[in-house]
Amino acid sequence: MNIRALAAKAIFDVLERGVSLSVALPTQQQFLRDGKDKALLAELCYGVMRQLPQLDKLVSGFMEKPFKGKQRVLHQLLLIGAYQLYFTRVPAHAAISETAEGCRALRFENLVKVVNGVLRNIQRQHPALDESNDTLKYNFPAWIIRRLKDAYPDDWQAIIDASHQRPPMWLRNNRRVQSRDAYLGALAEAEIAASAGSSDDAIKLESPTDVSRLPGFADGSSSVQDGAAQWAATLLDPQHGELVLDACAAPGGKSCHLLELADIELVAVDFDEKRLERVSQNLERLKLTAKVIHGDAGNIGSWWQGDKFDRILLDAPCSATGVIRRHPDIKWLRQNNDIGELAKLQQQILDNCWQWLKPGGTLLYATCSVLPDENREQIAAFLERTPDATLEALPQQADPAAVGWQILPGQDGMDGFYYARLKKALL
């Protein structure tokens, strides 16, 4: 199996078919056995997604006419070739010959010479990468740059910079199995360098590692979850015996954390049946139980006839602009128009969840977005139209008067996230 050809197919699926990289990459990785080969495949795909505008411009400048139709995958192959020449330590001759071989593996034998020739020319001339506009300079779509500039006049460049960094790997200690200190000790014994994060169960690894190396992972001693995402369960603060709804639960990271924190009755709902399977798998590995339901959180009455909930976690569908460092394909899959649509969907789900919250209950609204439309403006509008809702300031907020807690990507090593804790009046 030619790794460059597999990478070209994965990138083709993302850019031409709108498939997310978290689906397209494993689809191609399954053809590889060796861990190192899998890692190289991932590096090539992630790298191209990070640097796409500049690589696109570079490659297009060396083509007489662009590849079209079925041959389009060769354009993606050239992006991979150019990425290796500019951003990796792969020796140039190996990068070129392996990529040209990829052309053969993709069954375009008649175009091997073209691919080879374009890459040789790029290597020979090695022009500086174009930075003549913001999209090229920052390798970000213009519409996200515009929105970031509006929302963060002082920080937008730092947010973009953080979104290009390779994120650390975070673990959530399962406090039902051992204390965090005990798990840090077990990690040290396994020679895995790690340190405690700011929330109670969080552990940050010095460098990412395969989960098979983590002590007791298969038996549920820990889970992989970003430090920012781990604040969700802590901030919702479930209490023993309560009825709790996780309204957008899949793949279940936060559901499991809620169940690790307290003996609650948890209803875990998601609209996506396929993703719900992951909730059940995660519950099983951690030996936890919840009612897992396939349903619409915007219409809870259609699948729930039980009591109202003591607490609700609404980890809403969002633009995911806070996690671009983990999912760089988001930059090319999302469109500007999606933001308004997402904000409407979030509003609908939030209003419906509120109806199902007991008086005196708590709802935690969360997104992995950095855009105000989905975060502080969404919550400010909700508070305007909902007289029985009050916003609780969170101790973690730098500005106690801010509407919610916005974590920016890279802050304390965490993903970009947003939290707003809302309390329902007693009567």
Ligand SMILES: C[S@@+](CC[C@H](N)C(=O)[O-])C[C@H]1O[C@@H](n2cnc3c(N)ncnc32)[C@H](O)[C@@H]1O
């Ligand atoms: C941010 S993800 C949730 C991540 C999850 N809470 C976790 O920690 O693993 C958002 C989820 O919302 C789900 N979703 C979108 N629209 C929905 C709806 N109307 N009702 C229920 N779930 C929905 C998506 O399928 C997706 O799984």
